[in-house]
Amino acid sequence: AQSVTQLGSHVSVSEGALVLLRCNYSSSVPPYLFWYVQYPNQGLQLLLKYTSAATLVKGINGFEAEFKKSETSFHLTKPSAHMSDAAEYFCAVSEGSFQKLVFGTGTRLLVSP
Amino acid sequence: EPEVTQTPSHQVTQMGQEVILRCVPISNHLYFYWYRQILGQKVEFLVSFYNNEISEKSEIFDDQFSVERPDGSNFTLKIRSTKLEDSAMYFCASTRQVQETQYFGPGTRLLVL
Numbered sequence: 001a002q003s004v005t006q007l008g009s010h011v012s013v014s015e016g017a018l019v020l021l022r023c024n025y026s027s028s029v030p031p032y033l034f035w036y037v038q039y040p041n042q043g044l045q046l047l048l049k050y051t052s053a054a055t056l057v058k059g060i061n062g063f064e065a066e067f068k069k070s071e072t073s074f075h076l077t078k079p080s081a082h083m084s085d086a087a088e089y090f091c092a093v094s095e096g097s098f099q100k101l102v103f104g105t106g107t108r109l110l111v112s113p
Numbered sequence: 114e115p116e117v118t119q120t121p122s123h124q125v126t127q128m129g130q131e132v133i134l135r136c137v138p139i140s141n142h143l144y145f146y147w148y149r150q151i152l153g154q155k156v157e158f159l160v161s162f163y164n165n166e167i168s169e170k171s172e173i174f175d176d177q178f179s180v181e182r183p184d185g186s187n188f189t190l191k192i193r194s195t196k197l198e199d200s201a202m203y204f205c206a207s208t209r210q211v212q213e214t215q216y217f218g219p220g221t222r223l224l225v226l
Contacts, residue, residue: 032212036217041219042219043117043204043217043218043219043220044156044204044206044217045217046214046215046216049214051212090155090156092156096169097168097211098144098161098163098168098169098211099208099211099212099215100146100158100161100169101146101148101156101158101206101215102158103155103156103157104155105154105155106155106156
């Protein structure tokens with residue numbers, strides 16, 4: 001079974017600073033990988049996904065993630081944090097014939113002025 | 114833009130009572146999913162549904178749980194006899210094709226007392 005590890009349950013950055021949220025997956029076969037964001041009291045919104053087309057994936061709101069097979073990683077980055085980026089971020093991998101999502105434990109991003 | 118909707122947004126019930134959580138997936142989607150998130154924990158897969166039958170279910174999805182697509186638009190999750198540990202946020206998701214993005218609803222927060 002697939003698993004996803006997100007290092008750091010909380011990450012704090014200052015507005016304008018680089019955002020780096022870490023995600024490692026367990027699969028030996030390149031899977032489909034996702035980053036979802038959850039704003040307070042809202043559902044999960046897709047930020048970006050990797051489907052083996054390109055290793056650097058650009059998503060919404062200026063976020064991007066790089067798939068590194070050698071490191072089994074799919075870290076999420078944004079060059080300059082904005083206050084509105086404060087939310088919970090979940091990395092996920094799809095598994096099985098019906099592509100259920102297996103989520104990591106999430107990382108709460110805190111952005112200070 | 115089409116979106117997945119869920120009702121109710123919050124539900125409080127007594128232990129042992131039956132609850133039905135409702136979802137309206139995006140209209141041309143064919144694959145449907147339920148996930149749950151216990152407070153402070155990661156999002157977990159419960160069940161997937163395609164062609165009017167369960168395609169996959171997790172260990173969590175025991176005999177107390179059932180799903181149904183009663184009328185071609187709604188997708189419901191029933192818990193027959195709720196337990197305290199069923200308290201969680203329940204998310205519905207849908208996708209048109211299994212390899213495409215799953216779109217999530219805003220969730221139903223269930224509290225079992």
